[in-house]
Amino acid sequence: MNPFRYRRQFLLTPSRNVDLPGWTTLDIADYRLHAHPDLAVSVHDDEASPVRLLLLGFAIDPARPGLDDAALLAELAATWRGDVSTWSAVELAGRFVLVVFTADDVLFLADPCGLRTLEYTRRDGALHLxxxxxxxxxxxxxxxxxxxxxxxxxxxxxxxQEAFLPADATPFEDVDRLVPNHLLRASTGEQERYWPVQDTALHARQGADPAFLIESAITRLRASLAAAADRFPVALPVTGGLDSRMLLAASGPLADRLFYYTLRYRHLHRRSPDIAIPSRLLAARGLEHHIIDCREPATAEWLRVYRDNSAISHLDDWGQIAYGMERGFPAERVALKGNAAEIAQFYLRTDGILPDTDTGRQLARLIPGWETAPAIVASLDVWREKAAPAAAAVGIDLDVLFHWEHLCGSWQAQSQLEWDIAQEAFTPFNDRVLLTTLLQLPDELRSAPERVAFRQIIASGGDDWLKEPINPRTSGLRVQEFLPRAAYRVKRKLRSRSVL
Incomplete structure (x- = not known):
């Protein structure tokens, strides 16, 4: 078998007619699991438990960092009461699909942002995933x-460069994708929202003390990073951005266990902020900075495998980057990514103004180009019908939930799916407890340009982490990068004509 083909992916089906040589197979209930050998698989199957559980990927409980996947599944099985919204599974971080086999149904749910993707179809009464x-x-x-x-x-x-579909959509008839904060029932083939709901213990409370919330977020983030470092060898990508800086500061006690790296891709050069700033920050603390060059054109064979690993593959951008990662990233390590923090940062707002979200078309305007696609607008109309009252019931603005479920649940999830060919990833902000803690903060502490609360998280690791600017943008820098950007675009167009 080619080890890069469908790397870290799975197929769960009642069918026994599958050709995936070299993959792990497991029969459970009426299903047979086929899992790529690099995908972690854990099972809890105890006759004394009310449910059987199958975990694809890995889960982390920052509140109990010593528990591995097997121990977490045993605890989840023992505490199952039939209601996912109040089950401790919703408090888990990680990157996983969790399958719950009850006495009369099978339920499928994923990590908070759906970064371990699940697509499915029902044919002749059988569900395939x-x-x-x-x-x-x-x-x-x-x-x-x-x-x-x-x-x-x-x-x-x-x-x-990074086009994507709404979180529930795929390019195929009768094939759907599991949306974050939803579960799929095998008995109906329908998705049900389990978060946010009005009676959940994780709703966005009003009036909590900001200092307490920030300290709680710092504690949770540090615990999550420490739990990951105890579970796997880990690596930290470092850029000039805010979210990367938060992880850098929060992971300080783990410095001797981390592989610090920056990807050099597209138009980036040695003086680009995303390379120069990490180099200076790490050098000031005597830490080694590894720059992984992702600019060398990938081989035709690599690109064919990459393209065939996903129906929507960003072949000539993410694929080129993944080729560099596969050659330069230490294969045994798990990357710690800063994505999903933007959910709490009003990322989609212009000048801090709450956008109109009364229709699918208005929601589509949040992503440049989506408004011109009738299929996307129609999909967002359907999503909004149930999402809007759910968000309102717990005090979350709809643009925030949109970011959570469509940007993280589709754009970022697709990125991690495609990059499974080169690395496993853990995203500490992909944590419902951490995100809802941050969402309780007053808007003015989370808003651009200062995003005060997030700078306080960075400062908690030492004021020197703030000595370098965050995402600096100057006219001189834009001029300096114009020619490299233009040259990259020309090369990209030429490659796209010759790849396929």
Whole structure:
């Protein structure tokens, strides 16, 4: 088998007619699991427990960092009461799909931001599930969706380096994707929202002391990083950005166990802030900084495998970067990523103004180009119908939940799915407890340009972490980077004509 083909992916199906040589197989209930050997798989199957559990990937409980996946599953099975919204599983961080086999149904749910993807189809009464739709072709035929065929051929898709679909969508007829904060029932084939709901213990409380909330967030973040470092060898990507800096500061006690690195890709050069700032920050503390060069064109064979690992593969951008990572990133380590923190930072707001979110079209305007795609607008109309009252009931603005479920649950999830070919990743902010703690902070402490609360998280690791600017943008820098950016765009267009 080619070890990079469908790396860290899975197929869960009632069918026994599957051709995936070298993969781990496991029969549980009416399903057979096929898992790539680099994907962690854990099972709790105890006759004394009310449920059987299957974990694909890994889970971390920052409140109990000493528990491994097996211990977590045993605790979850013992505390199952039939209601996912109040189950301790919703407090887990990690990157996983969790399958719950009850006496009369099978439930599927994922980590808080859905970073371990799950796509599925129901054919002739049987439910088939996989990391992504192309694996479903092992057991059922796939037919491209007419609605999304137009989108994939659209100007938006051609011109966007990182184009993506709404969280529930795939390019195929009758194939759906599990949306974050939802569970899928095998008995109905339908998704149900389990968070946020009005009676959940994790709702966004009003009036809590900001200092207490910030300290709680710092404690949770440090515990999450320490738990990950105890579980795996870890690596920390460092850039000139805010979220990277928070992880850098919070992981200070783990410095002797971390591999610090920065990816050099696209137009970046040695003086680019995303390379120069990490170098200065790490040098000031005597820490080694590894720069992984991702600019060398990937081989045709690599690009073919990368393309075939996902129906929506960002071949000539993320694929080129992944090629550099596979060659320069230490394979035994898990990358600690700062994504998902933006959920609490009003990332989608212009000048701090609450956007209009009364229709699917208004929501689509939050992502440049989406408004011109009728299929996306229609999908967001459906999503909004149930998301809006759920968000309002607990005091979360709809643009925040949109960011959580569509940017993190689709754009970032797709990125991690594609980069599974080169690395496993853990995202400490992919944690419902941590995110809801941050969402309770007053808007003015989370808003641009200062984002005061997040700078306080950085300062908790030492004021020297703030000596370098965060995401500096100057006219001189823009001029300096113009030619490298233009040259990159030309090379990208030329490569895209020759790759396939």
């Amino acid at each position: 996989a990391s992504q739709a192309l694996l479903l072709e092992q057991v059922v035929p796939l037919r491209p969706s007419a609605r999304y065929r137009d989108l994939l051929e659209s100007r938006y898709w051609r011109n966007s």
